[in-house]
Amino acid sequence: MNFHKASQAVAVAALAAATVLSLAVVAFIIVFVLERGLPQLSAEFLFGLPRNMGKAGGIFPAIVGTFVLSLMAIGIALPLGVGTAVYLSEYTRETGLTRAIRFGTDCLAGIPSIIFGLFGYVFFVTTLRMGWSLIAGALTLAIMVLPTLIRTSEEAIRAVPASWREVSLSVGATKWDTVRKVVLPNALPGIVTGVMLSLGRSIGETAAVIFTAGSSFRLPKGVFDSVRTMAVHFYILAREGVSVEKAYGTAAVLVLSVLAVNVLTYWLMNRLIKRKAR
Amino acid sequence: MTGGSDALVRRLLAAIACTAVLCLLVIALFIFKEGLPFLFKVGLGNFLLSSDWRPDAGKYGILSMIASSLWVTFGALLVGAPLGMAGAVFLSEFSPTGLVRFVKPAIELLAGIPSVVFGFIGVMVLAPIIRNAGGGPGLSILAASIVLGVMILPTIMSISIDALAAVPPSYREGALALGATRWQAVRMVVLKAASSGLVAGAILGMGRAIGETMAVIMVAGNAIKMPDSVLDSARTLTANIALEMGYATGLHRQALFATGIALLVVIMILNGLAAAALRRRGTGT
Numbered sequence: 001m002n003f004h005k006a007s008q009a010v011a012v013a014a015l016a017a018a019t020v021l022s023l024a025v026v027a028f029i030i031v032f033v034l035e036r037g038l039p040q041l042s043a044e045f046l047f048g049l050p051r052n053m054g055k056a057g058g059i060f061p062a063i064v065g066t067f068v069l070s071l072m073a074i075g076i077a078l079p080l081g082v083g084t085a086v087y088l089s090e091y092t093r094e095t096g097l098t099r100a101i102r103f104g105t106d107c108l109a110g111i112p113s114i115i116f117g118l119f120g121y122v123f124f125v126t127t128l129r130m131g132w133s134l135i136a137g138a139l140t141l142a143i144m145v146l147p148t149l150i151r152t153s154e155e156a157i158r159a160v161p162a163s164w165r166e167v168s169l170s171v172g173a174t175k176w177d178t179v180r181k182v183v184l185p186n187a188l189p190g191i192v193t194g195v196m197l198s199l200g201r202s203i204g205e206t207a208a209v210i211f212t213a214g215s216s217f218r219l220p221k222g223v224f225d226s227v228r229t230m231a232v233h234f235y236i237l238a239r240e241g242v243s244v245e246k247a248y249g250t251a252a253v254l255v256l257s258v259l260a261v262n263v264l265t266y267w268l269m270n271r272l273i274k275r276k277a278r
Numbered sequence: 279m280t281g282g283s284d285a286l287v288r289r290l291l292a293a294i295a296c297t298a299v300l301c302l303l304v305i306a307l308f309i310f311k312e313g314l315p316f317l318f319k320v321g322l323g324n325f326l327l328s329s330d331w332r333p334d335a336g337k338y339g340i341l342s343m344i345a346s347s348l349w350v351t352f353g354a355l356l357v358g359a360p361l362g363m364a365g366a367v368f369l370s371e372f373s374p375t376g377l378v379r380f381v382k383p384a385i386e387l388l389a390g391i392p393s394v395v396f397g398f399i400g401v402m403v404l405a406p407i408i409r410n411a412g413g414g415p416g417l418s419i420l421a422a423s424i425v426l427g428v429m430i431l432p433t434i435m436s437i438s439i440d441a442l443a444a445v446p447p448s449y450r451e452g453a454l455a456l457g458a459t460r461w462q463a464v465r466m467v468v469l470k471a472a473s474s475g476l477v478a479g480a481i482l483g484m485g486r487a488i489g490e491t492m493a494v495i496m497v498a499g500n501a502i503k504m505p506d507s508v509l510d511s512a513r514t515l516t517a518n519i520a521l522e523m524g525y526a527t528g529l530h531r532q533a534l535f536a537t538g539i540a541l542l543v544v545i546m547i548l549n550g551l552a553a554a555a556l557r558r559r560g561t562g563t
Contacts, residue, residue, distance in 0.1 A: 008461035012372050018364035019373075022385055022435075025428055029391060029399060083294035091288050097295075104299035110549050111305065111542070112489025114516045118523065118538050119305045122312060143301045150298060176287045204392030207491040207520055235394045235492060238401070251395050258390045266383050 030255065037252025040245055046253070050217055054233065055243045059250055061219045065227030066257075068220065069134055069213055070202035073141035074149075074195055080142075081149025082184075082191060088150075089157045090179055109147035113208040116144050120212035132226040137213025144208055145198035152197065156190020156272075157183055189272045196265040200258050206231040230254045309542070313535035320529075325536060331502050333522070333530040340537055342504045346512035347488055347544070349505055350422045350498060354487040357427025359480050362434030370442040371464050382439065389432040397496030400425040405497065414509035417499035423508070425497050426490055430483035437482060441475025442468065474555045481552035485545055491516040515541045 048058025084101065092098055120140030130136040160183050168178040184191075206229075214226030215236060228236075230250055237247040317325060320338050328339025365385065369378045400421050409416030445468050453463035469476070499511025500521060513521075519534050519541075526534055 004459045004462065008459045011461045011465075012368070015364045015368035015372060018361050019368045019381065022361050022365050022431060023381065025431075026384055026388055029395070029428075030387070032399060032403070033395060080294055080297050083291050084298060087288075087291035087295040091291055097292075100299055101295050104302045107549075108298055108302050108305075110485055110489075110545060112491065112516060112545065114489070114491040114519050115305070115309065115538050115542065118519065118535060119308055121523070122308050122535075123304065127308075143305075146298055146301065174284050176284050200390045204390065204394075206392065206394050207516075211523060231392050231394050234392075234398070238394070238398045239496065247398070251398065254392055255395060258392065259387065262383075262387055262390045 040249030072138035076142035085153035132214025152194025156187035316532035353423025354426035366438030397493035400497035437479030
């Protein structure tokens with residue numbers, strides 16, 4: 001009995017140590033980047049234009065490029081994702097078609113980003129003659145985040161109680177009115193969670209973006225202009241050794257953006273869970 | 279009239295719902311359209327069974343890259359799976375419930391950190407340590423394995439936590455009632471019941487590791503040769519595509535798409551294994 005108690009103590013200590021180690025890695029990465037990057041941040045760095053190929057000056061075009069590109073991608077993917085989720089959960093039973101849709105969504109989620117980059121390059125950039133541009137990058141990212149949006153929206157829609165739909169239908173509302181006025185407003189926090197997850201992924205993406213949106217370091221004037229996102233800018237600075245200080249500064253802004261998106265997502269999810277519990 | 283518009287909405291939504299499948303088909307079509315002619319011209323044997331990659335000399339062998347991808351992926355699994363699963367077991371079975379709500383989102387932050395940042399930290403921190411301690415170039419399979427292992431940790435941990443949560447409490451109670459300690463109950467009953475879910479998590483983590491590109495380019499060193507030690511520099515399938523896509527033309531460019539096909543096939547095999555493992559959980563135990 002004592003032996004079993006002792007072996008349990010050892011096992012639990014080892015498991016706890018592994019958990020602490022994982023947490024330490026998270027803390028190390030965040031502290032490492034912020035410690036070196038935060039001192040680089042200044043109004044000029046955040047809102048200034050680059051000088052000397054990014055060796056000096058600011059990264060304003062990259063910040064604009066990152067958010068415009070990500071928001072365009074989500075603007076394209078969101079109606080498709082929510083529409084798919086509404087169709088799957090409200091308008092059909094399990095059929096061959098829905099199984100094909102689900103299977104296709106799963107496959108799409110498993111494709112690595114470099115393949116999206118390859119595809120976006122041949123299809124949007126070359127075949128459709130969009131060139132390296134905001135629109136080519138946004139369409140590629142939109143396909144990439146579509147599975148996330150479909151899944152989170154479907155979960156959110158299915159969590160709306162069936163009785164609410166029945167009440168709406170029983171007072172004479174059409175199916176579409178019910179979806180529009182009862183189901184979607186109540187599924188909104190879950191859908192927003194999906195949007196935030198997609199936003200985080202788009203902000204950090206590099207491989208799919210560098211081959212489709214290009215790396216022009218100027219403020220875009222239209223959707224057919226090439227942009228450079230923060231992640232791409234960071235990659236170029238770090239890989240070509242342009243400026244380690246600016247690289248750390250860019251990494252800090254990038255990590256802070258992603259952290260902000262994550263914290264917001266977590267807060268939204270908690271609100272959702274509390275509402276469900278009520 | 280309203281019934282008519284409802285039918286219209288239904289048809290519109292059905293069309294929207296097909297976009298994901300349509301995208302998948304178009305992606306497959308274009309990747310294969312660019313890559314397949316190359317395979318017929320160069321031959322599957324010269325492509326898959328040779329390690330000689332010199333596009334300027336018409337040599338397109340990717341065997342060393344397939345091997346490098348597998349080394350790096352299994353290395354990542356050796357790092358990420360024990361950490362992720364141990365964390366999951368500790369949080370699900372041995373810790374107060376409040377702790378999970380704090381620790382899980384903290385570790386899931388890792389999933390949000392951009393891969394270029396992971397790669398950069400690997401270059402700045404890990405590579406010098408490996409170079410000083412073990413010799414070799416530092417930018418190596420070992421460095422890539424550790425970086426990727428950390429990157430797949432949140433995937434493995436979340437899925438493992440779900441798998442453990444799916445084991446009915448009565449299994450634990452039964453074991454404890456027979457006089458087992460909590461650790462014995464976990465080791466002999468809970469882990470067995472959750473095993474297929476744990477395996478599925480590990481395989482999904484592998485899928486992520488093998489598809490990762492930017493972090494690997496930065497830390498693996500990218501040398502084109504058959505790896506024979508974890509301290510060797512290596513070029514993976516994904517790195518090969520990303521490094522040469524910028525300037526490749528003609529047959530060389532087609533070869534990169536064929537590399538993409540090879541990558542997709544490997545991933546499809548891994549996903550098939552994960553699906554089989556999950557199905558076993560659905561019917562068995």
